[in-house]
Amino acid sequence: MSISREDLERIAELARLEIPAERAESLGRELSAVLTFAEALRRLDLAGLEPSVFAPAGAPMREDEPDGRQLDPARATAAAPESEDGYFIVPPIVDVLEP
Amino acid sequence: MSAAGLWRLSAAQLAERVRSGEATAAAASESGWEEAARVWERDVHAVVHEGREARATAAAAAPRSGPMAGVPVLVKDNLCTLDYPTTCGSRILAHYRPPYDATVIARLRAAGGVVAGKGNMDEFAMGSSTEYSAYGPTRNPFDLERVPGGSSGGPAAAVAYGLCPLALGSDTGGSVRQPAAFCGVYGLKPTYGRLSRYGLVAFGSSLDQVGLFARHAGDLAMLYAVLAGHDPWDATTRPGPPPDVSSWDAGVEGLRFGWPANLWREGVEPEIVEALEGAAEDLERAGARRVAFDFLPGEYAVATYYLVATAEASSNLARFDGVRYGYRDPAAADVRSLYVRTRSAGFGPEVQRRILLGTYALSAGFYDAYYLTAQRARTRIRHEYAQAFGKCDFLLMPATPTLPFKLGEKTSDPLAMYLSDVFTIGANLAGIPGLSVPRPLSRAGLPRAAQLLGPEDSEGVLLRAGRALEVRGDRSRMSRAHHQEFAWPTRR
Numbered sequence: 001m002s003i004s005r006e007d008l009e010r011i012a013e014l015a016r017l018e019i020p021a022e023r024a025e026s027l028g029r030e031l032s033a034v035l036t037f038a039e040a041l042r043r044l045d046l047a048g049l050e051p052s053v054f055a056p057a058g059a060p061m062r063e064d065e066p067d068g069r070q071l072d073p074a075r076a077t078a079a080a081p082e083s084e085d086g087y088f089i090v091p092p093i094v095d096v097l098e099p
Numbered sequence: 100m101s102a103a104g105l106w107r108l109s110a111a112q113l114a115e116r117v118r119s120g121e122a123t124a125a126a127a128s129e130s131g132w133e134e135a136a137r138v139w140e141r142d143v144h145a146v147v148h149e150g151r152e153a154r155a156t157a158a159a160a161a162p163r164s165g166p167m168a169g170v171p172v173l174v175k176d177n178l179c180t181l182d183y184p185t186t187c188g189s190r191i192l193a194h195y196r197p198p199y200d201a202t203v204i205a206r207l208r209a210a211g212g213v214v215a216g217k218g219n220m221d222e223f224a225m226g227s228s229t230e231y232s233a234y235g236p237t238r239n240p241f242d243l244e245r246v247p248g249g250s251s252g253g254p255a256a257a258v259a260y261g262l263c264p265l266a267l268g269s270d271t272g273g274s275v276r277q278p279a280a281f282c283g284v285y286g287l288k289p290t291y292g293r294l295s296r297y298g299l300v301a302f303g304s305s306l307d308q309v310g311l312f313a314r315h316a317g318d319l320a321m322l323y324a325v326l327a328g329h330d331p332w333d334a335t336t337r338p339g340p341p342p343d344v345s346s347w348d349a350g351v352e353g354l355r356f357g358w359p360a361n362l363w364r365e366g367v368e369p370e371i372v373e374a375l376e377g378a379a380e381d382l383e384r385a386g387a388r389r390v391a392f393d394f395l396p397g398e399y400a401v402a403t404y405y406l407v408a409t410a411e412a413s414s415n416l417a418r419f420d421g422v423r424y425g426y427r428d429p430a431a432a433d434v435r436s437l438y439v440r441t442r443s444a445g446f447g448p449e450v451q452r453r454i455l456l457g458t459y460a461l462s463a464g465f466y467d468a469y470y471l472t473a474q475r476a477r478t479r480i481r482h483e484y485a486q487a488f489g490k491c492d493f494l495l496m497p498a499t500p501t502l503p504f505k506l507g508e509k510t511s512d513p514l515a516m517y518l519s520d521v522f523t524i525g526a527n528l529a530g531i532p533g534l535s536v537p538r539p540l541s542r543a544g545l546p547r548a549a550q551l552l553g554p555e556d557s558e559g560v561l562l563r564a565g566r567a568l569e570v571r572g573d574r575s576r577m578s579r580a581h582h583q584e585f586a587w588p589t590r591r
Binding site for chain 1: 195196197198199305331332334398399401402403405406413417420421422423424425426427431432433434435436437438439440442443446451452454455456458459462469471472473474475476477478479481482513514517528
């Protein structure tokens with residue numbers, strides 16, 4: 001399996017990553033090598049096997065109840081690159097705000 | 100006893116000194132820094148964040164009656180700590196300080212343990228050599244030209260050179276067992292769901308487990324007993340009491356160990372095979388019985404893993420977007436460029452490679468061929484282990500196919516790096532525990548190891564076998580970790 005230039009651009013777009021032009025060829029080659037290797041799985045007899053979504057059955061359901069813990073806005077935003085009064089600051093999301 | 104020499108003691112001995120008042124918690128937690136680290140740390144570079152003041156504050160707060168009283172523990176930099184940054188070896192989390200302690204850290208502190216600092220790692224735990232750290236690589240204390248393994252290379256190397264008797268790492272595909280093998284120390288990956296991951300930065304959520312490093316099997320049992328158990332803040336932990344490991348010194352009389360020799364017929368260095376045969380003979384002499392059978396080759400597990408783990412990683416790492424924590428690209432003009440520029444500049448090459456691979460495996464048109472196939476292969480692998488454990492109590496196999504390799508040897512070939520995890524990955528896919536056990540050094544003086552894998556909740560059995568190998572080995576040629584009074588005789 002080899003990843004085309006278009007595939008690479010498409011998944012980079014999905015992953016919100018920018019691939020420098022000079023890296024595109026080698027990156028495509030590296031990813032293709034892993035995918036080719038992964039094709040070994042086609043030799044494995046998987047007839048009748050369900051997918052394992054999670055390893056063991058170790059996640060019992062529980063009630064979604066608050067447990068009393070609180071993280072106040074000042075602490076929650078303390079590690080943000082930009083914040084103000086307990087809010088995260090981001091660049092403008094919409095161009096025009098209608099009144 | 101004065102503070103001098105405390106760093107040579109086992110964790111159990113050290114805690115006993117602190118409980119009895121022979122040593123203070125402050126002296127106990129500082130001894131490795133004053134003696135071992137002064138000699139080794141500059142060359143090895145196992146630690147990325149540390150501070151004498153933070154240790155003193157933590158030591159002062161540590162309950163002196165606890166099982167871990169005053170014991171310093173180096174913590175991998177992907178476990179959240181209130182008193183140090185938590186950066187996952189990544190630029191994108193530079194200077195990040197979490198507002199809470201991981202549950203395993205809180206339990207460690209409650210038992211009297213002291214967080215000694217944060218250990219170096221491959222960025223976001225993606226790597227097998229600790230070369231993919233934004234802080235630069237860690238080196239193997241047995242040979243500075245060689246890697247310590249990874250991704251928990253810092254914690255493994257620190258325990259090996261004597262900074263602290265115990266360390267915490269994380270093991271998603273072998274990231275504790277492989278560096279333990281390369282550094283000549285014990286490394287335990289517990290059963291999935293037995294140690295809380297609340298506060299462990301997520302990589303592959305169906306695979307990640309917090310793992311433990313120690314120089315002695317008994318210390319490992321002590322730390323496991325302190326940390327294991329249900330956590331209401333991690334819904335993937337199992338309810339009910341964790342496995343009892345208190346009989347770690349009970350011997351292996353009557354136990355059966357599986358011997359899947361087809362796995363190392365080719366592609367494994369002869370000196371590793373020799374160490375494995377030595378381990379089998381030692382177990383037999385201690386009263387265990389060998390059961391030979393063939394097992395599914397590890398390449399299938401590697402193929403499965405690099406689809407499942409990267410898919411989960413691509414999803415987990417979507418949260419790093421420059422908004423709530425860590426690095427933000429200063430030139431971003433809108434939200435879209437904020438994401439793209441921050442992530443492209445903040446993530447290193449291996450992390451970007453894996454995010455792209457996982458995105459591909461999950462993307463429309465390829466999902467069935469890759470991700471779904473991998474999940475079905477995972478079911479097959481789980482069945483293979485279940486069948487094996489119908490015939491034996493635990494499996495004996497290599498931890499790694501090679502001795503520690505040289506820096507730079509595998510960084511240009513990602514697939515070659517991935518294949519260094521060929522023996523460790525299966526345990527994560529199956530959710531079972533695994534233990535890396537030091538064996539006598541190679542002829543060139545490099546660490547060698549054996550790996551023990553058992554069914555779910557078999558930590559007690561694995562520690563018994565690990566302890567039996569500690570006692571039975573030819574001590575004169577064992578790694579330095581096996582001397583009761585641990586020490587480096589000479590500096591290479």
